[in-house]
Amino acid sequence: MTTGEMVEAATVPRVVPILSSLLQRVAERNDTAAAAEGQRPVSPFQGLTKPAISIGGYLERIFRFASCSPSCYVVAYIYLDRFLRRRRPTLAVDSFNVHRLLITSVLTAVKFVDDICYNNAYFARVGGISLAEMNYLEVDFLFGIAFDLNVTPAAFASYCAVLQSEMAYLEPPAPAEAPRLQLQYCCAGPSDHDDAAAVATAVCHHHNQQQPQLTV
Known part of the structure; x- marks a missing residue:
């Protein structure tokens, strides 16, 4: 079996579709609120357009190519919550920032949870962003959660x-x-x-x- 076939054959853990469903509804709700207000927050995570790939497809792509353990997605969810709590009310999850928030929170979780992980350059390719942007988002995210990485x-x-x-x-x-x-x-x-x-x-x-x- 080739590497590509092994990746394709990997079973997506339940946490991936569950987390993507949760974030999809949140993003849609906040998209509606932002459209009503006529403005969106200014943030390094904010894109100019909505990515063509869905949230579910994006999380599944991360799983298939980054080989993260299922627990990383729970920890990434915790980190994302910590980040948003400190950034509220200036930042809310929407369709323009959720992909960058996900790749960054998962990258942070993988480095803390897993024994072996890919480097930032690889995660940047998986996430569809440049290495410079990946590095910048990671630093902004870490300062955003005050380097509070421990999860009891x-x-x-x-x-x-x-x-x-x-x-x-x-x-x-x-x-x-x-x-x-x-x-x-x-x-x-x-x-x-x-x-x-x-x-x-x-x-x-x-x-x-x-x-x-x-x-x-």
Whole structure:
């Protein structure tokens, strides 16, 4: 089997479509809000046009060619949340910045989580940007999260719970099951200090909402 065939045969972990679905709805909601306001934030992550590739296709491309472990996507989600919390309200995930935010957050997570990873030049090619831009975005992102890279087991479990609720949203329920959960949190999951009880409360509150409330 050739390298290309091995890449093609790799099974995409569930976290990839779940995270892409979550970010797709957030981006669409924020696109509508930005269009109503008639302006978009100024940021190194902000593109002039929407990339032709979908968020799901982009995340799947990263997985297939960057060989990241599934846990990297959860950690990337945590880093992205930290970044957006510090940049709020000047930056929100939309169709013009989500791809750059994703490639940068995944790159940062891979370097922290995985024992072996590709360099910035390779990630730049995978992400469809120049090496100079990749380097600049990485530095901006690291300063944006104040180099807060450590993720405790409790924090990891908390964000997994948020992604779990998104999975429940995606999968159609059996006839005897309760209605599907609607996503409450986009890239603003529980803080690192939230415990399992807080997560459960958030998910229950989220279940009772008629419309999802976006926080970024």
